[in-house]
Amino acid sequence: MSNPLVSIEDIPEDTTFLLTLRHVPSDELREAILVRTDRDVRCYLNNCQHLRHVKLDKGDGAVLRDDEIVCVNHGAMFRTEDGHCTHGPCRNSVLEGVAIDVRDGRVHLTDSEYEFEHRGTADSNDDPSSTSNVEF
Numbered sequence: 001m002s003n004p005l006v007s008i009e010d011i012p013e014d015t016t017f018l019l020t021l022r023h024v025p026s027d028e029l030r031e032a033i034l035v036r037t038d039r040d041v042r043c044y045l046n047n048c049q050h051l052r053h054v055k056l057d058k059g060d061g062a063v064l065r066d067d068e069i070v071c072v073n074h075g076a077m078f079r080t081e082d083g084h085c086t087h088g089p090c091r092n093s094v095l096e097g098v099a100i101d102v103r104d105g106r107v108h109l110t111d112s113e114y115e116f117e118h119r120g121t122a123d124s125n126d127d128p129s130s131t132s133n134v135e136f
């Protein structure tokens with residue numbers, strides 16, 4: 001029933017893949033990141049847990065180090081596997097997850113609170129497959 005967000009091959013191994021979702025209950029756009037783990041993919045909202053307005057992926061991929069996502073602002077580190085913060089000012093906090101499923105090599109959004117909007121930042125629409133704003 002859900003449309004695939006991306007092919008798993010689209011997600012780099014050394015950084016994150018940024019996309020924008022619509023939070024259905026509030027009708028707000030929210031950025032999320034896809035990140036590879038050892039054998040899977042996880043999706044988290046693109047907000048540090050120290051200062052929530054700070055984005056982990058500022059548009060060109062978040063820093064990954066030893067299976068952790070690094071917030072470059074003050075050095076918080078979040079495990080890719082479960083979003084748990086292991087180091088930094090928000091230690092022991094957890095990134096807010098978004099439910100996804102990987103089937104047939106594609107990532108599907110399964111979280112009923114969210115709908116897919118587009119790839120990239122919330123204020124851009126750089127999804128090359130989207131033609132919704134193109135007029136011929």
Ligand code: FES
Nearest residue numbers: 048050071074076
């Ligand atoms: S804003 Fe991320 S560690 Fe401070």
